Amino acid sequence: MRQHSASLTAPRLSTVQTQNLTLHYGKKAAFKDVTLTLDPGKITTLIGPSGCGKTSFLNCLNRIVELTLNSVISGRILLEDQDIRTLNVINLRRRIGMLFQKPNPFPLSIQKNIEFPLRHHGIKSQRRIDEIIENSLQQVGLWQEVKDRLKTPALSLSGGQQQRLCLARALALDPEILLMDEPCSALDPISSEIIEDLFLRLRGRYTFLVVTHNLAQAKRIGDRTALFWVQEGSGTLIEAGTTPQLFENPQHALTRAYITGKKG
Amino acid sequence: MTKLAVLNKVFPMRWRGSMETFMTLLIWSVACFVVGVLLWLLSDLIWHGMGQISWTFLTTAPQKAGRAGGIAPILVSTALIVGVCLATAIPLGVGTAILLVEFSPQHSLFGRLVRLSLEVLAGVPSIVFGLFGNAFFSKTLGLGFSILAGGLTLACMVLPILIRATQEGLRAVPNDYRRSAAALGLSRTATLWVLLLPAAMPGLSVGILLGLGRAIAETAALIFTSGSVDRMPESLLDSGRALSVHIFDLAMNISGGEANAYASALLLILSLMVINAIISGLAHWFRDSRIQVI
Amino acid sequence: MFQWRSEVVFVGVLRGLALLSGLIVLLILFFLLQESLSFLQTIGFLRFFKDPAWHPVSREYNLLPMLWGSLLVTAGSVLLATPLGILSAVFCQYYAPAAIAQGYRRLIELLAGIPSVVYGFWGLVVLVPLIGRLHPPGPSLLAGILILSIMILPTIALVADASFTAVPPEYLRGAAALGLGRWATVSGVVLPAAKAGLMTGVILETGRAIGETMAVLMVCGNVVQVPESLFAPVRTLTANIALEMAYAVGNHRAALFVSGLVLMGLVVGLVAIAEVIHQEQIYD
Numbered sequence: 140m141r142q143h144s145a146s147l148t149a150p151r152l153s154t155v156q157t158q159n160l161t162l163h164y165g166k167k168a169a170f171k172d173v174t175l176t177l178d179p180g181k182i183t184t185l186i187g188p189s190g191c192g193k194t195s196f197l198n199c200l201n202r203i204v205e206l207t208l209n210s211v212i213s214g215r216i217l218l219e220d221q222d223i224r225t226l227n228v229i230n231l232r233r234r235i236g237m238l239f240q241k242p243n244p245f246p247l248s249i250q251k252n253i254e255f256p257l258r259h260h261g262i263k264s265q266r267r268i269d270e271i272i273e274n275s276l277q278q279v280g281l282w283q284e285v286k287d288r289l290k291t292p293a294l295s296l297s298g299g300q301q302q303r304l305c306l307a308r309a310l311a312l313d314p315e316i317l318l319m320d321e322p323c324s325a326l327d328p329i330s331s332e333i334i335e336d337l338f339l340r341l342r343g344r345y346t347f348l349v350v351t352h353n354l355a356q357a358k359r360i361g362d363r364t365a366l367f368w369v370q371e372g373s374g375t376l377i378e379a380g381t382t383p384q385l386f387e388n389p390q391h392a393l394t395r396a397y398i399t400g401k402k403g
Numbered sequence: 404m405t406k407l408a409v410l411n412k413v414f415p416m417r418w419r420g421s422m423e424t425f426m427t428l429l430i431w432s433v434a435c436f437v438v439g440v441l442l443w444l445l446s447d448l449i450w451h452g453m454g455q456i457s458w459t460f461l462t463t464a465p466q467k468a469g470r471a472g473g474i475a476p477i478l479v480s481t482a483l484i485v486g487v488c489l490a491t492a493i494p495l496g497v498g499t500a501i502l503l504v505e506f507s508p509q510h511s512l513f514g515r516l517v518r519l520s521l522e523v524l525a526g527v528p529s530i531v532f533g534l535f536g537n538a539f540f541s542k543t544l545g546l547g548f549s550i551l552a553g554g555l556t557l558a559c560m561v562l563p564i565l566i567r568a569t570q571e572g573l574r575a576v577p578n579d580y581r582r583s584a585a586a587l588g589l590s591r592t593a594t595l596w597v598l599l600l601p602a603a604m605p606g607l608s609v610g611i612l613l614g615l616g617r618a619i620a621e622t623a624a625l626i627f628t629s630g631s632v633d634r635m636p637e638s639l640l641d642s643g644r645a646l647s648v649h650i651f652d653l654a655m656n657i658s659g660g661e662a663n664a665y666a667s668a669l670l671l672i673l674s675l676m677v678i679n680a681i682i683s684g685l686a687h688w689f690r691d692s693r694i695q696v697i
Numbered sequence: 698m699f700q701w702r703s704e705v706v707f708v709g710v711l712r713g714l715a716l717l718s719g720l721i722v723l724l725i726l727f728f729l730l731q732e733s734l735s736f737l738q739t740i741g742f743l744r745f746f747k748d749p750a751w752h753p754v755s756r757e758y759n760l761l762p763m764l765w766g767s768l769l770v771t772a773g774s775v776l777l778a779t780p781l782g783i784l785s786a787v788f789c790q791y792y793a794p795a796a797i798a799q800g801y802r803r804l805i806e807l808l809a810g811i812p813s814v815v816y817g818f819w820g821l822v823v824l825v826p827l828i829g830r831l832h833p834p835g836p837s838l839l840a841g842i843l844i845l846s847i848m849i850l851p852t853i854a855l856v857a858d859a860s861f862t863a864v865p866p867e868y869l870r871g872a873a874a875l876g877l878g879r880w881a882t883v884s885g886v887v888l889p890a891a892k893a894g895l896m897t898g899v900i901l902e903t904g905r906a907i908g909e910t911m912a913v914l915m916v917c918g919n920v921v922q923v924p925e926s927l928f929a930p931v932r933t934l935t936a937n938i939a940l941e942m943a944y945a946v947g948n949h950r951a952a953l954f955v956s957g958l959v960l961m962g963l964v965v966g967l968v969a970i971a972e973v974i975h976q977e978q979i980y981d
Contacts, residue, residue, distance in 0.1 A: 203585045208508050232588035239586075243579040245598055255597055256587040305583070312587065426880035430792050433784040434801060440847055441808055444819050498714030506708050513712075517719035524722045526968035527961055528908025530935045531725065534957040537942065538728040559721050566718065592704045620812030623910040623935070627942045647814045647911075654818045655915060661822060668815045675810055 152179035153219045153234070153315040153346055155200060160214035162195050162204065169195040170374030172214070175365055177316070182338060182347040184357035184382065187367035187397070192374025193350045194240075196367070197318050200348070201235040202228055218316070233260060235316040236309030236345075241325045242301035244293035244308070249285055252293045252304060253311045260312065275311040279303040279337055299330025306337065317341075319349040323356065335360055354398060358386050366394050445672070452669030455662055465633050469649065470659045474667060476635040480550060480643025481619065483636060484629055487554025488561060488618045493611060495558070496565030503566075504573040505595060525563035529623040532560050536628035548642040553629025557621060561614035568613060572606020573599060609685050616678045619671065622647040646671050729958045736951035745955075751921045753941070753949035760956060765923045766838075766931035770913055771906040773842035774849060779899055781846070782853030787883055789854075790861040802858065809851035817915030820844040825916055832928040836918030839927040844912045849902040856901060860894020861887060897971045904967040908960060910935035934960055 155177040162169040170192030177183050185193050198204035199212055202223065216223045223231055244252050253272045262268055272289070276282040281303045285296070293304055302322060309317065319338075323331035338347060338360050351357050357364055364386070365379035378391045389395045396402035459473060466472035499517065507514040536556030546552040576599050584594040600607075622645070630642035631652055644652070650667045653660030740758065748759040785805065789798040820840055829835025864887050872882040888895070918930025919940060932940075934956045945953055 201586060203582055206582060206585055208510075229588045229590060232586055237583075237586035239579065239583060241579065243577075243583045245580060245584075246602060247597075256589060259589050259593050308587065420878075423878040423880050426883075427792065430784050430788045433781055434788045434793070437781065437785055437808075437850065438801070438804060441804055443823075444811070444816075447819060447823055448815070495714050495718055498711050499718040502708070502711035502715040506711060507715075513715075517715050520719045520722040522972065523965050523968065524725075526904060526964050527722075527725065528910070528935065528964055530908065530910040530938050531729070531957045531961045534732075534938065534942070534954055535725045535728050538732050538954070539724060543728070559725075562718055562721065590704055592707050616810060620810075620814075622812070622814040623939060626939060647812055650814050650818055651911060651915070654821050664818055665822075668818050671812060672815060675812070676807070679807070679810055 151315055152344075154179045155235075155316055155346065155348070156217040157196075157199075158215040158217070160196070160199060160212070160216060162192070162199055163209075163211045163213075164207065165209040168373035170367065170376075173374075173376045175376060175379055177346050177348055178363060179346050180343045181362040182342055182349060182360050183363045183365065184361035185348060185350045185365050185367065186352075186354060186357045187374075187377075188369065189352070190374075191367040191369045193367050194320050195374070197237075197320050197348065197350055200316070200318055201232050201237055203232070203237070233312050234314055235318060236312060236314035237318040238302070238306055238309060238320065238322045240321045242298055242305055244296070244301050244304050246292065246294060248290045249293045249296070249304060250289040253308050256308065257311055271311050275307040276304075278310055278341070279307045280333070281307060297330070299326050299333060302326060302330065302334060303337070306334070314345065316346045316348070319347065319351075321350050321352060324352060358382060366391075366397060368393055368397075448665060448669045448672060451662070452665035452667075455666030456670060460663075460666060464635065465663070468657050468660070469633065469653050469663055470657060471663075474646070474649065474663070474670075476633060477644050477646055477649045477667075480629070480636050481646045483550045483639065483643060484554045484557065484625070484645055485615060485618045487551055487639065488557035489611065489615065491555060491558035492561050492565050492614060496562050496610070496614075497569050497607065499562075500566045500569035500573060501595065504570050505591065505599065521563045521566055524559070525567075527560075529560065529621055532556055532624040533627050535559070536624060541628055546640065548628065548630030548632070549640045550629055550636055550643040551639040553625045553643070553645070554639075556624050556628045557618045560621065560624060561617050564617060565610045565614045568610025569603065569607050572603035572610070575606060576602040605685055605688065609682055612678050612682045612685070616675055616682075619674060619678075620647060621645075622651055626651075725961070729954055729961065732954035733951055733958055736948050736955055740948060740952075742955075745952075753945065753952060756948070758948075758952050760934075760952075762921050762923050763932055763934045763937045763956070766917070767907060767933040767935070769838055769924065769931065770841040770845060770917065770933055771903060773838070774845035774906050775899065775903050777842060777846040778850045778902060779853055782850045782898070782902070783857050783888075783895065785850070785854040786857035786861055787887075789858055791879055791883055791887070805851045805854050808847070809855065813848060813909060813911040814915075816844055816848050817912035820912060820916040828928070834918065834928075834930065836916055836930050837928045838917065838924045838931045840916040840918075841913045841931065841933070842927075844916050845906050845909060848909065848912060849905050852902040852905055853895075853898040856898030857891070857895055860891040860898070863894065864890045893974055893977070897974050900967050900971040900974070904964045904971075907967075908935065908964050910939050914939050 157173055157175050160173045161171045173196060185196070187193055195204065198207075200216060200223075204210045204212070218226065218231070218234070245255070247255065250272060253275060254268055257268050257271060262271070273282060273286075276285065281300060284300065293301065296304060302325075323334050326334065335356060338349065341347075342362075349357075349360065361382035363380065364382045366377045366385070367374050368377045369375070378385060378389065378394045380390075385394065386398055389398060393402065461473060461478065462475050463473035464476055465474060499521075503514055503517065533556070536552060536559075540546050540552035540555050541548060544552075546555075580598050580602070581594060584598060585591075625645050625648050629645060629648075631644045631648050632642035633644045633649070634641075636643040646667055650664050650671065653664035653667070744758050745760040748757045750757050751759050751762065785801070789801055793801060820843070824843060825835040825837075825840050828837060828840050868886050868890055869882060872886045877885065913933050914936040917932065917936060919932040919936055920930040921932050922929065924931045938953050938957060941949070942953055
């Protein structure tokens with residue numbers, strides 16, 4: 140079992156690679172033939188119109204797509220050169236944290252929200268748990284706001300605070316990869332800015348994949364950017380590259396049209 | 404316009420007005436009639452039953468075949484029968500509901516068959532449950548006329564109610580919880596215990612109360628399973644007379660049993676009303692707390 | 698998907714429980730059949746219709762009077778309860794002020810929750826003497842119909858209420874724009890739109906009426922005969938079972954189980970029809 144480092148020791152940076160990844164829901168392909176690498180410690184942003192398979196792609200990486208009926212994956216997903224299908228799914232999801240579009244803390248207290256997954260993953264010492272809770276809340280800048288009311292229901296927090304709590308909950312498990320599914324789209328501009336700042340502060344410690352509708356955000360926070368598009372009824376990876384390159388010198392006509400707002 | 408023309412043909416103007424008045428009167432009188440019948444029934448029960456109910460009535464044994472004395476052994480038997488019923492039906496029903504909602508794909512053959520058979524079970528008349536209970540629990544399993552046989556028969560009967568309510572409770576839990584718990588690497592069992600079951604608890608309690616109400620009200624399924632011995636039961640294998648069976652027996656077979664039948668019927672209705680009140684209270688609380696969650 | 702042994706065990710236990718729940722219906726069917734079999738094999742189904750009378754002790758098994766009894770009581774109560782129930786729901790939805798409608802709904806639910814033995818008892822001590830004064834003896838087909846109507850009225854009223862709620866409000870606005878009165882709207886627009894739901898309600902109440910035992914047992918008089926008037930006593934299939942199970946043995950007992958099987962078949966058939974209507978309504 141890995142040590143719980145939070146911010147104390149140098150984080151382990153990992154890469155994720157997909158090779159010819161295709162996902163079907165029943166007969167319908169959500170996306171086809173996606174080959175993409177997430178660089179360690181970098182923020183990769185994923186853009187494209189709605190329904191182009193971005194979220195489905197995200198859900199494949201930690202295998203929660205398997206909760207959906209009739210989902211069939213083909214192709215390969217490698218986490219540090221290991222096929223994720225050979226890994227224990229529970230450990231895999233522990234190494235890959237995820238933040239959803241809508242903040243979704245459990246209907247438990249703030250503290251329990253972080254504590255319950257930790258206990259489930261075998262951390263028994265209350266001192267250790269308290270330490271991790273404080274640490275992860277510190278990381279998302281929520282500690283000062285909630286340290287006196289850890290026992291209150293998480294649902295009493297504001298939307299932005301809830302989303303940061305969900306991030307803290309993911310960070311507490313000390314993941315290597317963070318998947319973000321439009322993490323700001325349900326938030327007001329100020330909370331959204333706070334979350335965005337957090338990503339920038341955490342850059343370099345985790346490998347990020349951020350799905351976003353917001354082109355400006357993709358440009359602001361991304362190191363690398365990839366564009367998905369619907370072609371022939373299913374999602375396709377159109378272009379991927381460093382963010383400045385993709386936005387300033389797009390290779391593909393669709394990319395050019397999309398980033399200039401002519402399409403999508 | 405054509406619609407108006409058609410309607411004018413069907414309801415010519417000259418008597419359309421009086422038709423409206425007539426129907427308004429008719430509908431209000433139907434409503435008053437229904438209310439009247441219910442009030443008549445309730446007031447009759449209260450009028451004749453209230454005077455009979457006393458502490459002694461509740462705590463003494465019946466005398467002269469129930470014409471005099473109280474209903475203590477009958478209350479004990481009723482409680483035991485309902486207890487056996489719930490103790491069997493709750494684990495069975497909750498387990499089935501969890502499997503159907505959380506652990507079996509919507510369209511799996513097994514799930515579909517179980518669902519279908521539960522729908523049929525919900526429609527089976529109570530006298531048929533009585534026949535079945537007599538043939539299976541009393542005769543084949545050798546339980547005879549006993550509280551155990553009666554309770555188990557009732558358990559089969561309330562099972563569909565319990566399962567439906569638990570399923571609804573679980574389905575009402577937002578799917579986000581399941582997804583985010585999975586994303587945190589939690590096993591489905593842990594998710595179930597810590598998140599889903601507590602969230603489904605209101606639905607589950609409503610189901611249990613509905614089942615309890617149905618079990619207390621039941622008569623036909625008990626006559627040939629738990630029997631009608633009105634002595635204090637000494638074990639679950641003794642025959643015991645449920646309150647509803649007591650009412651039936653006093654009314655039909657015992658001349659002069661009316662007064663105590665009234666009291667027993669009033670008691671039965673009152674306990675069902677209490678259960679109903681708790682259910683609607685829970686339903687309200689459930690709705691409010693769900694709005695808060697979402 | 699399952700990671701731990703404990704989870705595999707847990708799901709295994711759940712599967713066992715679900716299997717048991719699912720098997721109950723088959724168990725019921727099996728035992729009804731098993732107990733009926735001797736009768737069907739040695740005596741035969743036709744004797745139910747051809748024997749001169751119902752005297753199981755002297756091996757005469759004519760079930761027709763009971764079939765008529767069940768049929769007449771059911772038909773009468775459905776005919777009476779259906780208009781009352783539907784008008785009750787119309788009252789709730791379109792005539793009563795909101796507060797009264799809510800109270801009225803509660804009341805109907807209360808009516809639905811009263812145990813059948815209490816209805817039967819009330820019928821026996823209040824209704825039967827009244828009918829007896831009008832036209833002796835009192836315990837009669839009419840008493841059964843009246844009591845059963847009150848009992849099944851909540852079923853149709855609640856189902857109708859739910860299906861009226863599902864009628865799109867645009868229809869009502871459309872009708873109002875045409876200058877239609879309340880009843881014209883209800884009869885011309887709402888009732889046709891809610892037809893499928895109302896059908897389901899009627900079928901469900903019919904099932905409830907056929908299967909009802911205690912109330913009819915207590916007020917119908919239980920004389921084995923095809924009734925010649927509303928005031929004549931009758932015996933239904935269900936009452937017959939309840940009355941004779943206590944002492945029935947051998948073929949007599951088997952005959953009662955056959956009638957139970959018939960009852961179950963009827964009610965399950967009705968449930969199935971209701972289910973089909975419900976499904977079609979969803980896919981429309």
